[in-house]
Amino acid sequence: MPAPLLYAGLMSGTSMDGVDGVLASFDPATQRPLHVLAHAHRGFADKLAAELLALNTAGPDELHRAALAGNRLMQVYAEVVAELLARATCVPMQVSAVGAHGQTVRHRPQAFGGPGYTLQLANGALLAELCGITTVCDFRSADLAAGGQGAPLVPAFHAGSFAASGEDVAVLNVGGIANLTLLPADDRAPVRGFDTGPGNVLLDLWCREKLGCTFDAGGALAARGTVQPALLRGLLDEPFFALPPPKSTGRDLFHAEWLAGRLAKATELAPTDVLATLAELTVHSVVDALTTQMPSVRRLLVCGGGAFNTHLMRRWQALLPAVAVQTTAAAGIAPDQVEALAFAWLAACRMNGRPASLPAVTGARGPRVLGAVYAAPAG
Structure with a gap:
């Protein structure tokens, strides 16, 4: 051999x-x-x-x-x-x-x-x-x-590493941008994958600009804030989220000017409330994409920096109660x-x-x- x-x-x-x-x-x-x-x-x-x-x-x-x-x-x-x-x-x-x-x-x-x-x-x-x-x-x-x-480039690798016969599995990579890979239970069906929108990019931006830190360790600051429904609706109104796959994005779209335009009417909000709402944007954009594209999924494996954000992980689990939300460590590969x-x-x-x-x-x-x-x- x-x-x-x-x-x-x-x-x-x-x-x-x-x-x-x-x-x-x-x-x-x-x-x-x-x-x-x-x-x-x-x-x-x-x-x-x-x-x-x-x-x-x-x-x-x-x-x-x-x-x-x-x-x-x-x-x-x-x-x-x-x-x-x-x-x-x-x-x-x-x-x-x-x-x-x-x-x-x-x-x-x-x-x-x-x-x-x-x-x-x-x-x-x-x-x-x-x-x-x-x-x-x-x-x-x-x-x-x-x-x-x-x-995204990695869905073919995800398929070879995380697919499970007889079980629909989704792999979520959360870096600056978040992307999903959908691995169908039937291995004859095509693997799909696409960017869902911001992962950590807006969270890190807000932390640097308003909270005096480079990132929100474990999501602790976001967990202290209160989600602002009107602001969240405005953030989710971005046309990218409604586009069907294939699709990909990056800092060309989700940047400081994009955020400033949507915060123009939210000047009185506490910085931690904005952070909590940006975290919820990451959470909802993933959940909406997953439930639309693979509603039968029962296992979500998370990797990238977002896998270490306890707040995000808890929110995904709360909004997907029928899905086992785990890091990829559960499937044998450390999320980082x-x-x-x-x-x-x-x-x-x-x-x-x-x-x-x-x-x-x-x-x-x-x-x-x-x-x-x-x-x-x-x-």
């Missing part, structure tokens, strides 16, 4: 709080993960985080700034890879490839009279040079070129490792020439092999 292959995966999401990385062994025949050997997280320095956030909107000298930020990001990625190797007592030549998502700063698929575009800051050649390992990045472009959204592991899997698929996109998820004309490969330096 061939020995397992090692792949690393790196993920920095729309929460922009840093990089998660995993090193895992994969079955060489099926490209399925067998075991996570190491996990590492590295937060962004304040200056880099601020620049990545600023690059989500138009500004002076964007191309120059984006190129430099992408290079700095690759240095952080390389530091995470080095930590993974040290923890697993491995050397670069033992790793088949690194899958690196890059940092999304714009996402405008199916726009401007054509395929639109999606932009993840990354420099695959630099990361391969820094790590000494073949690097795969730019995972979204092939799907966009085929008419798809290019997102799922996305990084997915990018290790995407790298494994690319190195083996296997399509990894799902047209039923993205709306593309067909499945595509995803990712651009940058070979490890020869010497």
Whole structure:
């Protein structure tokens, strides 16, 4: 039997709080993960985080700034890879490839009279040079070129990791943006997936602007506030929520100006009440999408940073009493490792020439092999 292959995966999401990385062994025949050997997280320095956030909107000298930020990001990625190797007592030549998502700063698929575009800051050649390992990045472009959204990317990985025969299962990833994967009980039925709207992005924004913290740890501040029904109705009136899948979104839509416009008539509200209402927006947008698209679901597995928000988890359970709301740890993968592991899997698929996109998820004309490969330096 061939020995397992090692792949690393790196993920920095729309929460922009840093990089998660995993090193895992994969079955060489099926490209399925067998075991996570190491996990590492590295937060962004304040200056880099601020620049990545600023690059989500138009500004002076964007191309120059984006190129430099992408290079700095690759240095952080390389530091995470080095930590993974040290923890697993491995050397670069033992790793088949690194899958690196890059940092999304714009996402405008199916726009401007054509395929639109999606932009993840990354420099695959630099990361391969820094790590000494073949690097795969730019995972979204092939799907966009085929008419798809290019997102979400992870439902195919979720299907291989969390599907249960005879049981409808939903997987909810809550980063800056939240996305659902719907895994039908009948394995002949298509896997579906789509973004539901804001996850932590507006919560973190409000915490930074009004509450003197970078995020609401465990949802404790939101739990103290009182949900404002009129404000919640106004937030949920956003047309994106009513769009049918396939659909994806990001900071291009859910940003400070979007929130300010909906708060214009709510100037007298206490900051914790606004936070409680923003949390309820995340909760309701997920519940509405889930009950509309898969009303028969009885198990919801949550991953990403939102899985550690006790308040959100309690609210989902309260509004979905017939559904077992759990983190993905209940299915064998720690919630803060799922996305990084997915990018290790995407790298494994690319190195083996296997399509990894799902047209039923993205709306593309067909499945595509995803990712651009940058070979490890020869010497």
